[in-house]
Structures are given as structure tokens and as C-alpha cells.
Amino acid sequence: MKNSLQKEKRDEPRDEADTEKTALLDRRSLLAGTAGIVSAIVMRSVTRSAEAAMLVAPDDPTRVPGAAPTAYGQRSTYEQSVRVPRSWWGSLTPLQDSHGILTPSALHFERHHNGVPVIDPEHHRLMIHGLVAQPWAFTMDDLKRFPATSRLAFIECSGNSAIEWKAPTGQSVQQTHGLTSTSEWTGVALKTVLQEVGVKPDASWILAEGSDAAAMTRSLPLALLIEEALLCYAQNGEPLRPEQGYPLRLLLPGWEGNTCIKWLRRLKFGTAPFMTREETSQYTDLMSDGTARQFTMLMEAKSVITSPSGGQRVQPGFIDIRGLAWSGRGRIAQVEVSTDGGRSWQQAVLQDPILPKCHTRFCLPWRWNGADVILQSRCLDETGYVQPTRAALVAVRGVNSVYHYNAIQSWKIAADGQVSNVHA
Amino acid sequence: MxxxxxxxxxxxxxxxxxxxxxxxxxxxxxxxxxxxxxRPATDLDLQHWNIDVAPTGEGLPPGRGTARQGAAIYATKCASCHGPTGQEGPMDRLVGGAGTLGSQKPVKTIGSYWPYATTLYDYVYRAMPFPAPQSLSSDEVYSVVAWLLYQNGIIAEDTILDVHSLPAIRMPNHNGFVPDPRPDVPKN
Incomplete structure (x- = not known):
């Protein structure tokens, strides 16, 4: 199940350019060995050009000194897994290559509505106004001085899998499910900051606004978010990535990604929804009778097999079926896997940690006999909610609601080992 | 409900x-x-940020415009993405689609789908034109909004939109939205 592309690259004969790279590496390694006496300037320039080139493994790495330390680490040049950009609006996480439950920050999916802004944290402010005791402004330094809190949580765009409503469309799990990621998020609890500001008793909705070129805004019901909302400035141990809202974003665990306003600059308190474009003409779910559901913030339980998955090719014999499950309502309680298109189900193993509102890794050891099969996974969360079949979901919602598609995903393994997306 | x-x-x-x-x-x-x-925030701190417009009209700035005035602004600043009449794209279709929401091919536009006219002011000023958001004057925004509502058959060509008349407009799909009933799918 190893990515065949990577293997091909590794096996390619070395051309002249590669020989040059090897020479460069050797020179760099030599420098590394005598780092103490080499001037910092030479060191820096060599390191830079070496990083720009593809490092090639020597025949025997035990006989060649390794590379020098680096200021900001990079993954092995043999690892090629990347996000897939989607037009101007975002990019998809390569779930097929993921391990465990955390998404590397550099691979966390993106969704933005007019690009990723460049923001100087020195000049960034969070303004809180409307129905509060007094309008208040915080610098990033202010926010970082509050008691900090961290938690793991998934963020899923409510448009994740939207291409699957009508027909099996995504060729890979990256295309069908790549708008979800999990990170450790660190910041200050919104509740803590609001206690400092003082919210008036009649305030019931918050308008949250971003500092991007869409000035993204959503109205959020205060009562439903107050216990868990986090003003985040860090992700996976370092400041937020620009595409994740640097220097400040809102995190509403379990809510659709769009509500977790990035580049957060303003919270305005009012008594009613502000009815922004994003919660009226967008992010509303059109039913077949022509009505549309509004303020459908919660992401319901969903699971998907990440390997084997669409676009991969497998061999008969042992296969560790692996996947991810998550629920906006809490913890995943159980995941079942079917290898016969949903006729029978086996309980998968859930790997620790199993955390609320967080990707949870499941696996099931299996032996493929080489015959056509359809693999599926379905999850149950701690509230008793069961991930629906596609037929059950479509029966209730029709096929035009765009958002919140969480049906069971089917992957067909053909006799030749090729895995593809099907509706079953 | x-x-x-x-x-x-x-x-x-x-x-x-x-x-x-x-x-x-x-x-x-x-x-x-x-x-x-x-620290306390001042009105000065907030003046460029407090740009939201609520369905009540709260937040609308002074200014005015008609569809007649909006036609030229739309042609110059909007038509390249939304088409000469707001129906051709390539980006979001803005005009038409009346009566299609319950059909197999719903066409969601300002006229067929948007529940509040105030949202249009908020969004056009906030985020449009795409290459230069927040660049239109309030007169220009009122005018473009008037043109879009006129194209959708919601107001007359010479209706003057301002802080009073815009919030009074009742959009065709005003009652088209319902709250979240989930969990809604019976167990398998």
C-alpha cells in the first residue's frame, strides 16, 4: 500500500543532476564534520543550496557523515505527500497518507474566501463590543498572558464530501474527505476573556469577524458555544499557520469549520443573528421541498477508511484496514467495518487516544482473497448517533443540500487490486 | 417554529x-x-471595523442609490465575474432562479434564495469587488444593490435605496429558512 509514485522516484537511475546533488551533499557533510572551524556565513549558504536541492541517500549512510543541524526542520525529501489545492479557495488534506490522529500543520486543509492574509501580530487587535460593559481591545500579547488552555479537536468544513451527494465523484479519500484535519489547539477560553470584558445579560448572539479580504463573518449563538469556545493562537505547539488564521482564530469544537473564524479581529454581541451572507446564501442546507435549514453548526459523526482507499492498488493477502472517525457531538464509541458492501459488520479496534470532537483512529486486520469486494466503515458516537447509509441520508435530505454529507463511504476493490469510489 | x-x-x-x-x-x-x-476600545478604534449591517438596518451608513445609477457601476466592477446581466457567471449567479428551489436543479440567487436585502449591502461593501473589497462608497453600494434587486424584479428601476428603504424590502424567500432539526436520519 506504499505510494507507488514514491517508489518509482526512488528507483529512478541517477542522472547528472543527481550526481551534482550528491557532490553537494558530500561537501555539506564534510562541512558538518568540521562545523566548529567553518565560518557561519559559508555554512549558511551551503545549507541553503543543499536544502533547495533534493538530498539523495548515499549507498551506505553509515559510511558518510550526516547533515548539519537546521534551524527549522523539514521532512525527508523522500516523503512527497501534499495537500491538493482546489482552485483559489482551499486545499485538501492527504488523509490516505496520514498516521495516528494528528494532521501535520503544513497539511491541515485550507478553506478561505479571498486568500490568506499577511498579518503583523504586533498590529493585530481583537475588539469586543456591542452588548458588553465597555468595548474592549486586546493585543496578541494580552491574549497570550491570559491563562492558557490546550485541546485536540478536529475541524471539518461542512462542505467536506459535498461532491458525493449525487454520484461517486472524488477519486481518492483526499478528494472525498480531505476537508477535515485534527490539531492540538492552544489559546485562552473565550469565557475567561468575556469575564474580563463583562457581557450584558441580554446578549445572545456573537458576530465573529475575520481580518481577511472576505472580512469573513458568522453569527454564533452564545449559549451553545460558551463552554468550549477557544481563542487560539497556537496549533501543534507553534503559532497558528497563516492559512489557519495567524495570529488568532476561533475554535468551536465540533462545529462546522466556517464558524471557527480565522484571522479573528472582532466579536460583536447582539440579541439576534446578524444574517450575514455566509449564514443565509451559503452554509444553509437546501431540502428537496425548497426550504433551507439555517444555523446547522454541528458536524455529525462520520468515518472513512483511509487505506485501502480510492486510487490505491492492493495485493492479495494481509491488509490492515485503517481509517478515521469523528463526531461533533463527542467521543467515538464504536466503529464497524464491512468487507461485503454493508451486509455484515465487524467491530474495528479503536486506537488511543479516543478524545471528544477529535479524529479517532480505527483499524481492522483483514486478509483479502483477491475477489471483488466493497469496504465500508460506520461509526457510533457516545450519544448513540449512528453514521447513516447514503440511501438513508438522501431519503431525508435529497441531493441538493450541499453541506453536512456524512454518509457511509464505499470503496470497491476490483480483482486487479485497484481501489475506487462507488456508491453501494 | x-x-x-x-x-x-x-x-x-x-x-x-x-x-x-x-x-x-x-x-x-x-x-x-x-x-x-x-484596554477600552474607542469609537475611533472601531470606526473602520464596525461595518456589519443587521436585518433591522442597524449599521447602514448614510447614502443613496438607484438601479439606474447602479447599472454603470455593475458593468464596470462586477460584470466581469458575474456576467452582463448577473446570470452568466463565471462566478456566482446573482439573478433569476425564481421558483426553482424545490426542483431537481435549484438555482440559488439573490432573488430566489437570499432572505434579507440588508445582507446584500453588508456583503457587497465587505467583500466585493473581489480584487478590491471595501473600496465602494456607500452611494455606489446602494446603487449596485438597487440594480441587483431591480434585475431580480424586487424593486423598480427608480426606487431610491437608503438607510430607510433598504431594510423595508421583503425578499421573496424571506420565509424559506427553518431551524436545524438534526438528528434527522433514522438509524440504519
Whole structure:
């Protein structure tokens, strides 16, 4: 199940350019060995050009000194897994290559509505106004001085899998499910900051606004978010990535990604929804009778097999079926896997940690006999909610609601080992 | 049903935020010696940021415009993405689609789908034109909004839109939205 592309690259004969790279590496390694006496300037320039080139493994790495330390680490040049950009609006996480439950920050999916802004944290402010005791402004330094809190949580765009409503469309799990990621998020609890500001008793909705070129805004019901909302400035141990809202974003665990306003600059308190474009003409779910559901913030339980998955090719014999499950309502309680298109189900193993509102890794050891099969996974969360079949979901919602598609995903393994997306 | 849901949320909020507020009131002493972080924001701080427009019209700036004035602005600044009549794209279709929402091929536009006219002012100023958001004057925004509403058959070509007339417009799909009933799918 190893990515065949990577293997091909590794096996390619070395051309002249590669020989040059090897020479460069050797020179760099030599420098590394005598780092103490080499001037910092030479060191820096060599390191830079070496990083720009593809490092090639020597025949025997035990006989060649390794590379020098680096200021900001990079993954092995043999690892090629990347996000897939989607037009101007975002990019998809390569779930097929993921391990465990955390998404590397550099691979966390993106969704933005007019690009990723460049923001100087020195000049960034969070303004809180409307129905509060007094309008208040915080610098990033202010926010970082509050008691900090961290938690793991998934963020899923409510448009994740939207291409699957009508027909099996995504060729890979990256295309069908790549708008979800999990990170450790660190910041200050919104509740803590609001206690400092003082919210008036009649305030019931918050308008949250971003500092991007869409000035993204959503109205959020205060009562439903107050216990868990986090003003985040860090992700996976370092400041937020620009595409994740640097220097400040809102995190509403379990809510659709769009509500977790990035580049957060303003919270305005009012008594009613502000009815922004994003919660009226967008992010509303059109039913077949022509009505549309509004303020459908919660992401319901969903699971998907990440390997084997669409676009991969497998061999008969042992296969560790692996996947991810998550629920906006809490913890995943159980995941079942079917290898016969949903006729029978086996309980998968859930790997620790199993955390609320967080990707949870499941696996099931299996032996493929080489015959056509359809693999599926379905999850149950701690509230008793069961991930629906596609037929059950479509029966209730029709096929035009765009958002919140969480049906069971089917992957067909053909006799030749090729895995593809099907509706079953 | 929808309003009942919103009111229910409001009630829950009063209860839970009441805790925030009352502990605040009871512990004025603590608050004075609280974290001591941040500073009061001034009107000047907020003047360029407080740009939201609510369905009540709160937040609308002075200014005015008609569809006749908006036609030229639309042609110059909007048509390249949304088409000469707002129906051709390549980006979001803005005009038409009346009566299609319950069909197999719904066409969601300002005229067929958007529940509030005020949202249009908010969004056009906030985020449009795509290459230069927040660059239109209030007269220009009122005018473009008027043109879009006129194209959708919602107002007349010479209707003057301003802080009073815009919030009074009732959009065709005003009653088209319902609250979240999930969980809604029967168990397998």
C-alpha cells in the first residue's frame, strides 16, 4: 500500500543532476564534520543550496557523515505527500497518507474566501463590543498572558464530501474527505476573556469577524458555544499557520469549520443573528421541498477508511484496514467495518487516544482473497448517533443540500487490486 | 417554529450568560483586580471595523442609490465575474432562479434564495469587488444593490435605496429558512 509514485522516484537511475546533488551533499557533510572551524556565513549558504536541492541517500549512510543541524526542520525529501489545492479557495488534506490522529500543520486543509492574509501580530487587535460593559481591545500579547488552555479537536468544513451527494465523484479519500484535519489547539477560553470584558445579560448572539479580504463573518449563538469556545493562537505547539488564521482564530469544537473564524479581529454581541451572507446564501442546507435549514453548526459523526482507499492498488493477502472517525457531538464509541458492501459488520479496534470532537483512529486486520469486494466503515458516537447509509441520508435530505454529507463511504476493490469510489 | 427556536436559544443564553454577568457584578472587586489585560476600545478604534449591517438596518451608513445609477457601476466592477446581466457567471449567479428551489436543479440567487436585502449591502461593501473589497462608497453600494434587486424584479428601476428603504424590502424567500432539526436520519 506504499505510494507507488514514491517508489518509482526512488528507483529512478541517477542522472547528472543527481550526481551534482550528491557532490553537494558530500561537501555539506564534510562541512558538518568540521562545523566548529567553518565560518557561519559559508555554512549558511551551503545549507541553503543543499536544502533547495533534493538530498539523495548515499549507498551506505553509515559510511558518510550526516547533515548539519537546521534551524527549522523539514521532512525527508523522500516523503512527497501534499495537500491538493482546489482552485483559489482551499486545499485538501492527504488523509490516505496520514498516521495516528494528528494532521501535520503544513497539511491541515485550507478553506478561505479571498486568500490568506499577511498579518503583523504586533498590529493585530481583537475588539469586543456591542452588548458588553465597555468595548474592549486586546493585543496578541494580552491574549497570550491570559491563562492558557490546550485541546485536540478536529475541524471539518461542512462542505467536506459535498461532491458525493449525487454520484461517486472524488477519486481518492483526499478528494472525498480531505476537508477535515485534527490539531492540538492552544489559546485562552473565550469565557475567561468575556469575564474580563463583562457581557450584558441580554446578549445572545456573537458576530465573529475575520481580518481577511472576505472580512469573513458568522453569527454564533452564545449559549451553545460558551463552554468550549477557544481563542487560539497556537496549533501543534507553534503559532497558528497563516492559512489557519495567524495570529488568532476561533475554535468551536465540533462545529462546522466556517464558524471557527480565522484571522479573528472582532466579536460583536447582539440579541439576534446578524444574517450575514455566509449564514443565509451559503452554509444553509437546501431540502428537496425548497426550504433551507439555517444555523446547522454541528458536524455529525462520520468515518472513512483511509487505506485501502480510492486510487490505491492492493495485493492479495494481509491488509490492515485503517481509517478515521469523528463526531461533533463527542467521543467515538464504536466503529464497524464491512468487507461485503454493508451486509455484515465487524467491530474495528479503536486506537488511543479516543478524545471528544477529535479524529479517532480505527483499524481492522483483514486478509483479502483477491475477489471483488466493497469496504465500508460506520461509526457510533457516545450519544448513540449512528453514521447513516447514503440511501438513508438522501431519503431525508435529497441531493441538493450541499453541506453536512456524512454518509457511509464505499470503496470497491476490483480483482486487479485497484481501489475506487462507488456508491453501494 | 424558527422564531421559537431562536427565542429558546435566547433564554438559554440569558441563563448561562447571566452567570457570567452576575459573577461579574458580585465580584466587582475581583474584576478591578482581575487579569488587567486589554484596554477600552474607542469609537475611533472601531470606526473602520464596525461595518456589519443587521436585518433591522442597524449599521447602514448614510447614502443613496438607484438601479439606474447602479447599472454603470455593475458593468464596470462586477460584470466581469458575474456576467452582463448577473446570470452568466463565471462566478456566482446573482439573478433569476425564481421558483426553482424545490426542483431537481435549484438555482440559488439573490432573488430566489437570499432572505434579507440588508445582507446584500453588508456583503457587497465587505467583500466585493473581489480584487478590491471595501473600496465602494456607500452611494455606489446602494446603487449596485438597487440594480441587483431591480434585475431580480424586487424593486423598480427608480426606487431610491437608503438607510430607510433598504431594510423595508421583503425578499421573496424571506420565509424559506427553518431551524436545524438534526438528528434527522433514522438509524440504519
Amino acid at each position: 424558527y422564531m421559537r427556536n431562536v427565542m429558546m436559544m435566547g433564554l438559554i443564553t440569558v441563563l448561562s450568560v447571566g452567570i457570567l454577568w452576575s459573577s461579574e457584578a458580585a465580584d466587582q472587586q475581583d474584576r478591578m483586580y482581575g487579569y488587567g489585560l486589554g
